[in-house]
Amino acid sequence: MKRWFYGLPALFAAGAASAQETPTLSAGDTAWMLTATALVLFMTIPGLALFYGGLVRAKNVLSVLMQCFAITALVTVVWVLYGYSMTFSTTGMEQGVVNLHSFIGAFDKAMFAGMARDALVYAIPESVFATFQLTFAIITVALIVGAIAERMRFSALLLFSLLWVTFVYFPMAHMVWSGNGGLLWDWGVLDFAGGTVVHINAGVAALVACLVLGKRKGFPTTAMPPHNLTYTVIGASMLWVGWFGFNAGSAVAANGSAGMAMLVTQIATAAGALGWMLIEWIVHKKPSVLGLASGAVAGLVAITPASGTAGPGGALVIGFVAGVVCYFAATRLKRALGYDDSLDVFGVHAVGGIIGAVLTGVFADASLGGAGLVEGQTIIGQVWVQIKSVLFTVVYSGVLTYVILKLVSLVVTLRVDSDEETEGLDLALHDERGYNL
Amino acid sequence: MKMIVAIIKPFKLDDVREALSEAGMTGITVTEVKGFGRQKGHTELYRGAEYVVDFLPKVKIEIAVIDERVDAVVDAVRKAANTGRIGDGKIFVYNLDQVVRIRTGEVDGDAL
Numbered sequence: 001m002k003r004w005f006y007g008l009p010a011l012f013a014a015g016a017a018s019a020q021e022t023p024t025l026s027a028g029d030t031a032w033m034l035t036a037t038a039l040v041l042f043m044t045i046p047g048l049a050l051f052y053g054g055l056v057r058a059k060n061v062l063s064v065l066m067q068c069f070a071i072t073a074l075v076t077v078v079w080v081l082y083g084y085s086m087t088f089s090t091t092g093m094e095q096g097v098v099n100l101h102s103f104i105g106a107f108d109k110a111m112f113a114g115m116a117r118d119a120l121v122y123a124i125p126e127s128v129f130a131t132f133q134l135t136f137a138i139i140t141v142a143l144i145v146g147a148i149a150e151r152m153r154f155s156a157l158l159l160f161s162l163l164w165v166t167f168v169y170f171p172m173a174h175m176v177w178s179g180n181g182g183l184l185w186d187w188g189v190l191d192f193a194g195g196t197v198v199h200i201n202a203g204v205a206a207l208v209a210c211l212v213l214g215k216r217k218g219f220p221t222t223a224m225p226p227h228n229l230t231y232t233v234i235g236a237s238m239l240w241v242g243w244f245g246f247n248a249g250s251a252v253a254a255n256g257s258a259g260m261a262m263l264v265t266q267i268a269t270a271a272g273a274l275g276w277m278l279i280e281w282i283v284h285k286k287p288s289v290l291g292l293a294s295g296a297v298a299g300l301v302a303i304t305p306a307s308g309t310a311g312p313g314g315a316l317v318i319g320f321v322a323g324v325v326c327y328f329a330a331t332r333l334k335r336a337l338g339y340d341d342s343l344d345v346f347g348v349h350a351v352g353g354i355i356g357a358v359l360t361g362v363f364a365d366a367s368l369g370g371a372g373l374v375e376g377q378t379i380i381g382q383v384w385v386q387i388k389s390v391l392f393t394v395v396y397s398g399v400l401t402y403v404i405l406k407l408v409s410l411v412v413t414l415r416v417d418s419d420e421e422t423e424g425l426d427l428a429l430h431d432e433r434g435y436n437l
Numbered sequence: 438m439k440m441i442v443a444i445i446k447p448f449k450l451d452d453v454r455e456a457l458s459e460a461g462m463t464g465i466t467v468t469e470v471k472g473f474g475r476q477k478g479h480t481e482l483y484r485g486a487e488y489v490v491d492f493l494p495k496v497k498i499e500i501a502v503i504d505e506r507v508d509a510v511v512d513a514v515r516k517a518a519n520t521g522r523i524g525d526g527k528i529f530v531y532n533l534d535q536v537v538r539i540r541t542g543e544v545d546g547d548a549l
């Protein structure tokens with residue numbers, strides 16, 4: 001995530017993605033990263049929670065809000081215990097050498113061991129860096145909620161989240177972002193803010209999860225319209241705003257890379273929103289507010305891996321293509337294959353993430369307005385690295401998610417029973433109702 | 438005595454209430470209801486999933502009157518609720534056996 005704005009050959013040679021090269025604290029960088037961290041947390045609660053909450057039926061609105069909120073708390077505690085260490089410990093890593101620590105960090109930073117109050121990562125306190133990265137782990141797990149909404153038992157979801165963040169998210173983030181010696185890092189993948197780590201990872205897990213759980217009772221013959229699109233639009237708007245923390249914050253500095261990440265994020269989101277709206281207008285004769293908001297999210301997802309390398313022109317293309325293609329993924333593809341991904345996590349995040357990850361390799365090139373590829377790398381070469389990384393993520397996330405769900409199902413039933421599903425999860429699992437009107 | 442029940446379009450409620458006041462009616466009961474008739478429903482579309490909504494929101498008005506007022510009240514409701522388009526609703530008239538005013542115990546004509 002950090003290599004492209006620091007893209008100095010010297011830094012590559014120097015090795016680790018840690019603080020040694022910049023021993024002094026930058027107040028500007030720190031101020032921005034404190035802000036960005038708050039923005040990314042705001043994406044999950046309340047942004048994503050409302051986006052999803054509005055899309056389910058009224059009887060399940062609390063269950064979705066609760067899942068997002070509980071995941072936020074759970075992942076935070078896990079992050080302290082061992083998550084940060086498993087993700088960002090560089091112990092035992094060596095550039096070009098594939099060993100255990102190419103896949104997963106050591107436990108030497110468990111409980112933030114040895115993290116002094118004034119410890120630095122780049123030019124910000126390590127405490128800020130750790131909290132910022134935590135918010136990424138939170139939203140990645142929370143994204144999956146959309147695929148299993150309205151039918152998964154709460155206890156099963158918590159256990160799944162614990163295992164998934166441990167065995168899927170932490171290793172993926174480590175492989176891509178921990179620096180020299182990380183598997184995908186060494187491949188040279190460009191993933192500034194989490195196309196593979198966050199969106200493809202969560203999107204594929206979502207597809208596997210909704211296939212393992214099975215369709216909601218009555219899908220697709222019973223009407224299951226969103227109960228409050230107002231929430232959904234508010235949530236999507238919060239995601240748009242919060243995403244500046246996600247993408248521009250991934251520069252881990254208040255610099256030109258962060259500035260350009262902010263600009264291309266705005267551009268791609270707008271292009272994605274218009275793309276989805278237009279294609280829906282053409283196909284169904286009417287533009288919809290849900291389409292507009294969904295397109296914006298598709299644009300945000302797609303620009304995420306490219307936000308450190310693409311220029312404004314690339315962002316326009318990436319966003320627009322994502323808006324149009326995700327429309328077909330969430331409508332036609334889902335219908336054709338018949339899976340019940342309740343809120344289209346696969347159609348928007350996996351498909352949008354793959355589009356973004358591949359096009360990142362194209363629009364990083366300086367001739368297309370990008371920040372430029374590593375010396376000696378060609379567009380074709382970079383695109384191949386991107387595709388290889390996408391395939392790795394799809395397989396890794398897909399297989400591990402399946403295994404984890406099967407393990408969880410040995411301990412707790414994954415689904416609520418049929419009566420509980422009819423009654424709604426709010427009353428059946430929590431003895432509460434979202435609305436007492 | 439008769440009970441007049443009218444199903445009308447919700448946005449016509451104020452017009453109907455005004456017309457009934459002019460016709461001298463002092464009390465009505467209103468309920469929000471759903472139903473369908475010739476107007477049928479409409480379709481809604483969310484991310485490609487099309488739903489046919491059969492039941493449309495309507496307002497049900499109940500008015501208890503003495504026999505001599507029936508025609509005037511039915512006429513007032515019909516005129517006020519009329520838009521000329523399908524879906525304007527219907528008026529039903531039933532026989533009413535007994536009316537009691539709870540506060541005073543007055544019955545029938547005196548209670549209306």
